[in-house]
Amino acid sequence: MEIEKNKAEAKAIVTSWKENGLSVGFVPTMGALHEGHLMLIRASQKENDKTVCSIFVNPLQFNRKEDLENYPNTMEQDLEMLENEGCDLVFVPNAVAFYDGVVIPTYDFGLLGKTMEALHRPGHFEGVAAVINEFFKTLLPTRAYFGEKDFQQLAIIKWLVAKENFPVRIVACKTVRAESGLALSSRNLRLSADGRQLAASIYETLHYCKNSKSNYSPTTLVTSAIDKLKKTFDVEYFEIVDGENFQQVEKWEESANPRAFVAAHLEGVRLIDNLSLNP
Ligand code: AMP
Secondary structure, three states, X not given: OEEEOOHHHHXXXXXXXXXXXXXXXXXXXXXXXXXXXXXXXXXXXHHOOEEEEEEOOOHHHOOOHHHHHHOOOOHHHHHHHHXXXXXXXXXXXXXXXXXXXXXXXXXXXXXHHOOOHHHHOOOHHHHHHHHHHHHHHHHOOOEEEEEHHHHHHHHHHHHHHXXXXXXXXXEEEOOOEOOOOOEOOHHHHHOOHHHXXXXXXXXXXXXXXXXXXXXXXXXXXXXXXXXXHHOOOEEEEEEEEEOOOOOEOOOHHHOOOEEEEEEEEEOOEEEEEEEEOOO
16 A cells, blocks of 8 residues: 655556546545545445545644644554455645645535525535545546435535536445444444443434424424424534435425535534435
């Protein structure tokens, strides 16, 4: 497994693979790797000749300084995990060098840029779009893999690919969960053992919405979900929106693909999750 910090070097490696007719799968991460990330690596390996993983805690996508400073770093263990998975290249750029000379693009994401994560983390998706734009321009992978855990981010990436005409196929992968239902996340490392148990009620609540869909309106479900979560969490938002256009769903007939989204804080850790409400 090659480990590369330098953007030009990483580009040269990927370019030579592609010149030799090899397909390249790309998995961008911020490190503190877990099974959710490894599932993306495995999906890439199945469909491509070579797999590149990046580990880069992108400062531009953090709207709170403390969040960036507290973001877990387990680099040594991450590299070992990637080596064991048979990853071909790990790109670990330095933030200053990565953005040196880069003009940060400005985008109007429409409703996607005005709701849920975008509303609660101003500048977050602008930072995500900046880093992915630069990654794609540098590496031009054949395919890139993203988790549904960050469903709105996935929609932003698809939007970006269409906007910039990147010849990159975006592959969405299902959320990997602990046995309790808690979505795996690097941020879970900052929860206590008790906190991790309690956090499972996020998934229970999402599931409650899915199971109760035939009995209640979306608005009623949102209210009762927030009431349930309030007992344990500081709830930032809980919304049921259409999984394609992200419009709020007020009546079930309005959406063929209703999806519940939540952001909630526990022990000072911000957790997000989402679930399709279709059977
Ligand atoms: P992150 O390191 O949190 O920026 O995540 C890197 C990629 O892994 C993103 O595409 C995430 O959506 C994906 N990811 C993170 N956690 C999970 C999970 N539990 N299941 C599936 N994908 C995940």
